[in-house]
């Protein structure tokens with residue numbers, strides 16, 4: 001009988017995780033390995049990449065660490081080449097690297113604008129087209145997943161350049177999905193809300209804000225919750241899904257922020273709970 005793992009269709013496949021050295025990238029690399037993938041981890045920090053590659057090897061898969069700064073085009077290209085060489089071709093590419101500038105638009109310099117486009121979108125274009133060329137040449141199907149942001153879905157005060165880059169990433173992924181669909185290459189985006197990561201640990205003040213009003217599920221997400229969405233989109237479980245932006249945001253973008261109705265909704269469901277409790281007693 002087929003095991004649940006077979007549903008992923010990833011056993012013996014080769015994955016590249018760009019920015020796989022910690023947080024969401026580490027979770028993605030580990031979950032892909034658990035689903036049967038060999039994994040190449042590219043990270044600007046060699047120690048981080050080595051540590052996650054060791055985790056992949058402990059799971060019984062081939063784990064390869066590659067140090068590169070993917071914001072340099074030639075380093076991104078070289079890293080893809082090294083990963084392909086080490087794993088004998090790629091079936092999956094996951095790209096995690098991204099960061100946000102926090103500046104009002106009126107104060108933002110053109111250089112800062114360019115920097116956010118580069119560190120959130122350009123390297124994905126550089127790496128993904130190289131991986132796609134190879135998949136097309138080898139006539140193998142494949143899956144790519146990149147990481148967007150809810151800032152690319154809604155207006156993003158003080159994150160305008162980042163939000164524009166993340167919105168652009170979704171558009172780029174959709175265009176790739178359409179151009180490469182007949183080659184069996186799927187391209188999707190995971191769109192996180194507020195996620196607790198090693199770089200952005202949850203402060204008590206932030207936790208309070210999340211609990212009080214912003215996120216309907218009243219908590220931040222975990223890196224594993226992003227990794228699971230990455231795994232789903234990379235796997236055969238999503239075999240008919242391409243050009244999709246999957247929100248993993250605890251309901252954040254479904255709610256109207258600071259909407260007083262949220263409190264009313266909460267109250268009404270609390271009453272419901274009270275009613276249910278009363279009925280049971």
Ligand SMILES: NC(=O)c1ccc[n+]([C@@H]2O[C@H](COP(=O)([O-])OP(=O)(O)OC[C@H]3O[C@@H](n4cnc5c(N)ncnc54)[C@H](O)[C@@H]3O)[C@@H](O)[C@H]2O)c1
Nearest residue numbers: 019021022023043044069070096097098149192194195197
């Ligand atoms: N944390 C959140 O709440 C949140 C919300 C929405 C979207 N995101 C997105 O999630 C992704 C991950 O964010 P994070 O804060 O967890 O990441 P992070 O800063 O921890 O980076 C992940 C890994 O990428 C590596 N890296 C950074 N720059 C690199 C470069 N130039 N070349 C190669 N490797 C590099 C880092 O060393 C790290 O190991 C980003 O794309 C971010 O925009 C985060």
